[in-house]
Amino acid sequence: MSRRMKVGVIGCGNISGAYFKAIRTFGNIQITACADLNMDAAKAKASEFDVKPLSVDQMLSDNSIDIILNLTTPQAHAEINLRALDAGKHVHCEKPFATELKAGKKVLETAKGKKLYTGCAPDTFLGGGNQTCRKLIDDNWVGRPVAGTAFMLCPGHESWHPNPGFYYLEGGGPLFDMGPYYITALVNMLGPVKRVCASAGRAHDSRIATAEATRGTVLPVEVSTHLAGILDFHCGAIVTVVMSFDVQKHTHSNIEIYGTSGSLVVPDPNSFSGPVMVSTNRRDWTESSLSHIYTDNMRGIGVSDMADAIMRRRPNRCSGELAYHVLEVMHAFGKSSQSNRHVLIESTCTRPEALPVGLSEGKIA
């Protein structure tokens, strides 16, 4: 029987609870410790989930820990990833993989040099909804994909997040915050992106937090908050992608894929579930039953997949290569807007293996 790998969490903020809960589902990983710059946050999560509270230094020098789960804010992702790798640990981090391409590349190269695994959120594309869409495309239900749309339009996160400042700083914004879900879902279905053209702008230079914890705080806006782009995929599909924190309300669906013989409505890539709607040969939409399990909030399934990949010496599905490719695509939006031209994407990646049909709960293979 394979060993249960030990996971140490760094970053005990808003999203960490979802990971602590979901990771209990998986038989091949176990969170044993947590750390945060803010020791009180680490202690609170440690006592809630019955793990050891440690400082970041203690965690990195703890020989019992195999995988670091980096749930810090985007500006700290690359630094913590590099420290984890230097300490000889595999690392899976929240999105984005890094804020800067150079830092992302350094993480990839360091991992390769040390023969360690890197991974990155989102792992939502391993959920039942998105895996069903992948299967419908692979099984030719809509024919050859030729086009698509992806819309993430909202008024921003300052009305609900207790500490929303980072969403408007370098590494934040609608594209770097939500784009990873959408672009990763698209790459999972369609393969890598060849080139990008885009326009980027923002409606406000500052915002006011309205959630109770920070109500009234002025939030400087350093990043574009409305970005509209067109992605040309190597497979030939042309997909319109709009990511915005400047839209109050809209009626678009999250993602639609148009093939030569049918169309597919893909569920919210920031969720694990459906519904999946399909139309073939211009017939009415029908809701497809889901071919795959994992439809609840399973954040952490990517860590379970990494542990399985390490054991079986195979590539992990939420790989650093995939995350770096998505990061380069996101950077291309700003570059294209500034330079008034298409930007060619240098990196590539293979589509992650689809999950098998018929998995039992808690298993990844």
Ligand SMILES: NC(=O)c1ccc[n+]([C@@H]2O[C@H](COP(=O)([O-])OP(=O)(O)OC[C@H]3O[C@@H](n4cnc5c(N)ncnc54)[C@H](O)[C@@H]3O)[C@@H](O)[C@H]2O)c1
């Ligand atoms: N909040 C959500 O709903 C949500 C959902 C999905 C993904 N995410 C992603 O998860 C990440 C964390 O988001 P969050 O909402 O939990 O943020 P948060 O601000 O609530 O928590 C981040 C925690 O990381 C700690 N931290 C920051 N830098 C650190 C460092 N160098 N060393 C140790 N600890 C450090 C902070 O002290 C804080 O406790 C972000 O990348 C975000 O994009 C958040």
